Amino acid sequence: MINNQSKHGNIFFRSIAKLIDLLIIAALWKIFHEGGFFIGIFYLLISDGLFKGCSIGKKFLRLKVINTDRQSKADFRDSIVRNLPLALSVFFLLIPIIGWIICVALFAFEFTLIVGDPDAKRLGDYMAKTSVIEE
Structure with missing residues (x-):
């Protein structure tokens, strides 16, 4: 179990790491247009397996x-099992307006799970039996 102070720091750094990864996905989508969207989804799915348990965002913030x-x-x-709920959320971005609202709501749900869980785990962590720790 993570102590409360460490848990909140972990949540903050995890959020920044995910933001970095989402910026990478957005850049791929912008650079490669429609194909970039699917390249971004692929990156999201495999990202935590790229650097021995680290996505690019986690690597920068020394998480694994x-x-x-x-x-x-x-x-x-x-990584694929863990990130499947988020990847499915991103697919809603293809639907104008309502899809974006659904995507944001699903990301908010995952974040709420992390904050409310004693071990700071989200749905994907429970599905894959994973945990995020500081390197």
């Missing part, structure tokens, strides 16, 4: 994802 069952760094399978 571990599989709590194996007690090892997350691999591509863990």
